[in-house]
Amino acid sequence: MRSSGGVAVSSELAVQCSGVTKRFGAQAILDAVDLTIRGGSFLSVIGPSGCGKTTLLRVIAGLADIDGGEVLVHDERLRGPSRRCAVVFQNYGLFPWKSLYNNVAFGLVVQGESKAAVREKTEYFIDLVGLRGHEHKFPYEVSGGMQQRAGLARAFAVSPEVLLMDEPFAAVDAQTRESLHAELLRIWEHHRCSVLFVTHSIEEAIVLSDDIVVMSANPGRVLARFTVPLPRPRREEEIVNEPAFTSLRREIWSLLHHRDRGGSPGASDLAALASNAGEGDRP
């Protein structure tokens, strides 16, 4: 288990998508998408509904083929699902016939860990996500928040290099979501991996991420990339009032808002983009 908090954050790129194009029929859903995730960093993707966020995540997970471009995971060309990536699903993706314990253990079991290692790691992650006392229950017996805790534990348990999350907290109530944010950040500090996090919520993206990619729809393209200038560790209830938070939120909001009305980003947005890129964002 990688448990030291101070893992050296590798500066190499964990994921490189270059010119990724995906069509369903004649329609291009992803159009020459370039996207990189720095090793050990947390990147969120935000964009209007139907812009291809899920498609992009599925491509990186190796669940969907592409019609053009290239995806590298740690400099290796992607061929189907890889054990280097773990996915946390929006609707949890738990097996209804397995207890939470056996769901958490699933990845370890199928990846051939010894019985002792499976038990040790499963117990550890059950404690870590706060499922102790509920681990013998079945998914249908617990709340959505608790199911997603099990989903997180299952994914973190296999020590992935890249963690892919598709709106993992979209289906839980606001209060539970806040506590899951804190939990996710705490676990991630101790088990560093590169994260791609798809969300609809600008606040969620800022609270969690190092970098934020904004996509546009029809066809799906990368519109802008921001770096979140907030130090870690972060406390959601504190940072939401900070000027850096509110100004970034306004920036992303107006970018999405203009695109939603079918217009192109206004001059002020482009200026903002340029200044943000100047603040040390990687190309």
Added chain:
Amino acid sequence: MSGVASERAAKVGKGVASMAHPERAEGQAVDPRPPNGAGSRLSRRHAKWLVRAGAIAAFLVAWQVYGEHVNAILLVPPTAIVGQFGTMLRDGVLLNALGASLEALVIGFGGGLVAGVTLGVIWARFAVVDWAIQPFVSALWSTPLIALVPLYVLWFGFGLLAQVMIIASFTFFPILLNTYQGASSVDQALLEVARTYGCTNWQTWKHVTIPSAIPYILAGLNVAIGHALTGMIIAEFYTNAVGLGGIVLKSADTFQTARMFVPIVTLMLLGIVTIGSTRRLKSRFAKWSTLSEQK
């Protein structure tokens, strides 16, 4: 086999639960449900059973009154059947017949079940098999199996073998179709979960496909038991008239109506017992499934 796997899984879970117990005892010792909530639910259950018992009693009384006033060849009252039941229990006729019937039922049902699950899984697993057997299954499915019974007798004789083959055939189809349906309608999202964790084909079957087919197989079991009992009686009518079906046939030929009712009542009891045990299987192995919520 997956039953064993999930049983083991459940045991692992229980082991963990007991380890966690000390912590749980502090936090969640108190049941938050108000006591009167539980009370009203209990009295509702009592009411259900009262109504049920009342309906049965009313039916029996009506039958008794009517049965005493009609030709005894057409219908006999329940008391006469109970008396006859006792007589046949004492002289061993009933138990012998039941034994003979159950022997054929158990072998035939077991064989049909194993064959149905095995072939259903293979059918769902390999597209080639799917293409090959579709026409056969459609043809056999739309053929009333009863039409084949004389043929079976011709092939397998008048003994136990023919009975077993008939019962197995009656059992086989519902199990086959349900297993196939269950194994081929697995939630795609869960198959993707398995893929992202790098499951081999075999692991996907063990952890995803077969467990998700179990509620379907259990639902098929319910139907199959009804079919198997039908097959059992038909087999006994057509073969050398042993077992419960034999008693029905012989008593009908000699107008011993009370005697004819005894194996019929026995069959009803047998049906209740077997349906009850499939329900127990469901609550044990498919509690998680929405399929099993259809009561």
